[in-house]
Amino acid sequence: MWSRIQSRARDMTGAAALVWFKRDLRVRDHAPLAEAMHLEGTLGLVVIEPQWLESPECDPRHVGFLLDCVAQLQRDLAARGLTLLVRTGAMPQVLESLRREFSFTHLFSHEETGPGWSYTRDLAVADWCRSQGVQWTELPQTGVVRRLRSRTGWAGRWAQRMNAPEAPAADAFKAAPGLQACAVPTLRELGLPALAAPLPAGGERAAWATLDSFLGGRGRDYRRAMSSPLTAAEGCSRISAHLTFGTISMRCVHQATEARIAATPDRSLAYGLRGFASRLRWHCHFMQKLEDEPAIEWRNVARSVDGLRAGDGVHEGAIDRERLQAWCEGRTGFPMVDACMRQLRATGWLNFRMRAMLVSFAAYHLWLHWREPGLFLARQFLDFEPGIHWSQMQMQSGTTGINTLRIYSPAKQARDQDPQGLYIRRWVPEIGTAAYPRPIVDERTAVAAAKDQLYGLRKTHAAQTEASAIQHKHGSRKSGLPPTATTKRRTRAAPEGQGQLF
Ligand SMILES: Cc1cc2nc3c(=O)[nH]c(=O)nc-3n(C[C@H](O)[C@H](O)[C@H](O)COP(=O)(O)OP(=O)(O)OC[C@H]3O[C@@H](n4cnc5c(N)ncnc54)[C@H](O)[C@@H]3O)c2cc1C
Structure with a gap:
């Protein structure tokens, strides 16, 4: 080529x-x-x-x-x-x-x-x-294909692109005469406020340093470390913002990872890196959905759920602002939810499981439509990537029509991922005092009502017919084969993040 x-x-x-x-x-x-x-x-x-x-x-x-x-x-x-x-x-x-x-x-x-x-x-x-x-x-x-006709064979095309040689080194140009580079503007010059906290280093060198440290050893505990917010910041690659801003190409990340897996004698490291390698494909898999259906950034994938929650433009009511604000500010009275939101606001990053829990809480416990919470999270995530973000917002809110409803219990997540309460005490130091708010909803009642509504809807003929069409258009294919009745609906809990492929 x-x-x-x-x-x-x-x-x-x-x-x-x-x-x-x-x-x-x-x-x-x-x-x-x-x-x-x-x-x-x-x-x-x-x-x-x-x-x-x-x-x-x-x-x-x-x-x-x-x-x-x-x-x-x-x-x-x-x-x-x-x-x-x-x-x-x-x-x-x-x-x-x-x-x-x-x-x-x-x-x-x-x-x-x-x-x-x-x-x-x-x-x-x-x-x-x-x-x-x-x-x-x-x-x-990336692996995103423009004007894609069918998802069948997509994984093969992804592999083909990612295994192709890098673009030739661009190392000497005939410059256009007469035009001088001027200084890069500052935030202030753009009329934007100064940042409250320093950012991770940007640029190509920082991207490679981040990847190299992960492939060089940090990735060893990847599969174990990724779920808990106590260990994920160090144990995950942290390459996402670099992929979003393109300071490193997906092809380079993929090829460097495969080369490291092949070369390392360290079996634990190779095992960790294989888990990481499979997630790189998800990046493009999710972006492909926005490419194929741009409306998913503002409209439910499954139109059968339109009107279910206030704030979707179909339901006559308005979104519950008090609930939304408490969630955004990390003062819902659910310690794990509040701790995660506060970490995210302070650092611009959160691990996958805790992102999913935040959205599940907004969608099921608080019964908020995903669009406004999604805009808020988009501003918080330094790695905001529209195709991944809006697909995940919809999946974790139960509006794709085809994914298992995954309702996270904040208390269970706290027990599993922060058994000694270290993380919660770090981000919610006022816990246990009168300064910490009482839970803003009754969890049992709220979750039961959410399940009733969504499971009831999914049983309808219209929802089931629509689900087949959605699976055909957007669903991941096993072995590149077209979807079958058995792949149509996932019913089993999948490992971290895997059930998230719609
Ligand atoms: C509600 C929600 C919103 C999200 N929004 C974004 C977003 O805007 N931008 C973004 O990059 N990721 C998003 N994710 C996916 C995931 O949480 C992040 O990619 C990951 O936490 C980034 O950290 P990392 O680079 O250390 O990830 P690692 O675990 O080290 O993974 C490496 C890379 O694989 C890709 N990846 C990993 N998990 C996923 C996934 N579930 N879906 C798609 N790609 C994945 C990403 O490119 C990631 O950088 C979102 C997840 C949820 C639940």
């Missing part, structure tokens, strides 16, 4: 390219950079878009992390002779004004599976390129 691209590139005498960096803030394994390398003049571009800053999912933490990544990328590209411009504004307008300074004929970028506003923006960019005779080439960077 690369030789074909390069011979095409060499033919393009006089062609000049703009490489548009989005969630791919790296040099290594960067296909658009490799494409642009042989052109007559090349310029890199990062655009800080008002639509992003104003979107309800965006938090200053995300912006701060991005700026850190961009500053490093700018230096790394400069060392290769490429200027990286950072502009603020709507993409079509930025392109329009840039074209007056630099007459580019080609635009290269990675494909993006993002929220609705990014799709609308891409349509506007495509229109602008057409009107200006600029050729826009978008290249895949």
Whole structure:
């Protein structure tokens, strides 16, 4: 593939390219950079878009992390002779004004599976390129397949992409004359507040250091450590924010992991890393759902549950603001829920099981529709990745129509994952005093009512017919085979996270 691209590139005498960096803030394994390398003049571009800053999912933490990544990328590209411009504004307008300074004929970028506003923006960019005779080439960077016809065979395609060679090193450019890189803006210059706590280091070097420390030994206890919030922060890879901002490619993570598994004589490490390796596929599996059905970020996957909970745009009532606020603030009176929420707010990260418990609590105990809690969590997660996030929000809320309802008991999670109460006391120091609130709902009554409603609905003919269609469109396939009656519904509890594949 690369030789074909390069011979095409060499033919393009006089062609000049703009490489548009989005969630791919790296040099290594960067296909658009490799494409642009042989052109007559090349310029890199990062655009800080008002639509992003104003979107309800965006938090200053995300912006701060991005700026850190961009500053490093700018230096790394400069060392290769490429200027990286950072502009603020709507993409079509930025392109329009840039074209007056630099007459580019080609635009290269990675494909993006993002929220609705990014799709609308891409349509506007495509229109602008057409009107200006600029050729826009978008290249895949994950296992997500554009215009996928069927999920059958998807896992094989994922493996094919992930095992393909990295994009050629982009190490020497013919720079576009006349344009100088300017400083990366600060949060303040963007009109955003300073961050309350420091962020993890951004950029490509931090991504590799994080991965290397995990593959080098931290991953040994992965399967055991991932469930408890006491051990997960060290025992999980912590690569998620880097994958979200693209400071490392999924292909590099996959290949480095497979190479380490093959090379290490340490059987415990290999066992841990195999568990990690399988989750990398889930990343793309979930993103594929948003690619295939963009409406899942705001509408129930199973339309048969529409109107069930207030706040879904169909139910006539409004979401219970008092409950929502208590949940967001970590003062529900359920210590494990409050501790997790407070950790998340303070650090921007939480392990999978505790994320799932937070959502299950909002959905079943508090009977809140997932959209507003989901927006709040999106702002808290530094690794916010729309395709994974909205799929998981819906799964943990019981609105996909096909997954086993998984209702987490906060008390059981506390017993299992924090038996001595160390974690809870750390994040909820006022526990046991009059300052700590009483439970905001009666757990037994709330969960029984939630089960009644959802199980009752699932028995209906309409819900069952819809479930088959959903499984066919989005469901994971075992061995790449089409779904059968036995894979249609999962009834057995699966290991950590596995039952989460809808
Ligand atoms: C309600 C909810 C929302 C979530 N939102 C996000 C999100 O916005 N962004 C995000 O990256 N992950 C999300 N996850 C999935 C998961 O919790 C995180 O990927 C994981 O905790 C990140 O930490 P890590 O990199 O140390 O994970 P590790 O356990 O080390 O896993 C390695 C990588 O595998 C992928 N992965 C692991 N578990 C899952 C999973 N269940 N689904 C999909 N991919 C997975 C991720 O890319 C992750 O970085 C969400 C889970 C839930 C329950």
